[in-house]
Amino acid sequence: MGDLLKDHMFASHAIAVGSAVAVATSLTHPLDTLKTLVQVGAGPKYQLGLSQVVERVKSVSGISGLYSGLGWSTIARVSGIGARFGIYEVLSAFYKDGREDNYVYVSEALLAGIAAGAVESIACTPFELLKLRKQVSVSRLKAATSGNVMQESTPLISRLLPGYTPDMKAWSNTVGLLSTLSPKSPNMVGKLEQYPWTLTGSGRPPLASDVKRPSSIISLEGWSALWRGLRPGVARDCVFGGVFFSTWQFIHIAMLNWKAIDIKPPPRSIEEVGPVSPLASSLAAGFSGTVAAAASHSFDTAKSRSQCIVIPKYITMERKLLRWKPPGIWLERVTGMSPADRNLMFRGIWLRMARNGIASFALVGCYFFAVDHLL
Structure with missing residues (x-):
């Protein structure tokens, strides 16, 4: 008792x-x-x-x-x-x-x-x-179009050539070379969010808001x-x-x-x-x-x-x-x-x-x- x-x-x-x-x-x-x-x-x-x-x-x-x-x-x-x-x-x-x-x-x-x-x-x-x-x-603030995403991922080009939008074919070839993502993906913006290094460009680490899931943190930054x-x-x-x-x-x-x-x-x-x-x-x-x-x-x-x-x-x-x-x-x-x-x-x-x-x-x-x- x-x-x-x-x-x-x-x-x-x-x-x-x-x-x-x-x-x-x-x-x-x-x-x-x-x-x-x-x-x-x-x-x-x-x-x-x-x-x-x-x-x-x-x-x-x-x-x-x-x-x-x-x-x-x-x-x-x-x-x-x-x-x-x-x-x-x-x-x-x-x-x-x-x-x-x-x-x-x-x-x-x-x-x-x-x-x-x-x-x-x-x-x-x-x-x-x-x-x-x-x-x-x-x-x-989330980017609304793929053009905005491309400009964010190429900051040097955006500063040198204001308003310039990279060619879609060249962009698709770049994505195909740098990642396993298919260039014919119907949801390019959503898929790129899973590849923060491709999204942000060479040499720039992704934002903390892009790496918020436990699996993403462990895979990119380690335990x-x-x-x-x-x-x-x-x-x-x-x-x-x-x-x-x-x-x-x-x-x-x-x-x-x-x-x-x-x-x-x-x-x-x-x-x-x-x-x-x-x-x-x-x-x-x-x-x-x-x-x-x-x-x-x-x-x-x-x-x-x-x-x-x-x-x-x-x-x-x-x-x-x-x-x-x-x-x-x-x-x-x-x-x-x-x-x-x-x-x-x-x-x-x-x-x-x-x-x-x-x-x-x-x-x-x-x-x-x-x-x-x-x-």
Whole structure:
């Protein structure tokens, strides 16, 4: 009977956590899409504003485009949240072992959050890459005719001879020589999208929006590409986890001390104060998520921009053979940040702060609501 009850409680908590993550992800995914497009759409001389991003998404894919990549985002959040809170609970239980008071100090919460963030980044990086590739495709304007495709694939000719359209026969012969695609294919534009090197021309890698399926990423970039952006991701999640849990623990202890003031006689330990209300805990989690997002946003921008770059397998192999050293200072090399993006690190910070604050509030609130009704 005891084992059955334990299984029932475990299943109830698992359902509560899964439901809370799904609700929080669905609620905040449009903010995440806008944040990603603002980050990857910025350049040294030109930066897209939020209104420009919204109008572009509406004109290309409609409002539904804001939910592109929601499935991959949900999987990433489930695996990431599970790793984050699972590792944190294990480490906090180790810290509390043998103590009279059943709580951890703020410094211990900081260290446990850093360790939990590292594991979280490893667990969710592949799914975040697939999510980002889906998100960037919603704002790309598609070419309407084969003439436009040919001009895009021959940028040098288009610059030297404006308005010139290559001969269809010569184009078909070129396609027949450079690929296995039949020159008599009725859907030349659609077929060329499966051959990004032919579509974009010699020496130019394809866009991230052209390489968004798992099979395309693995065939062109290799299995290691699924963990691209791992270094800035680890730095981001370590900072986020440490700041999130330490801030939340600090606010939690402050609320317990405030609650203990009105208790007569004064409690001898924190355990005698009792738990805080679910609303107060949710608000504390939302505020902690906002602060943690602000502290770790520069690494999030570095990760988004690195995952948006397509690097074929042979280029990766050449860099390994030549022992290519990434540019930048030691901090940029360790965390995977590009020195060319130094002025772009805080792009979309308000969107990410809002997204993580709302997501943390909804996650904790939905979890308490689900547990209250299931148990």
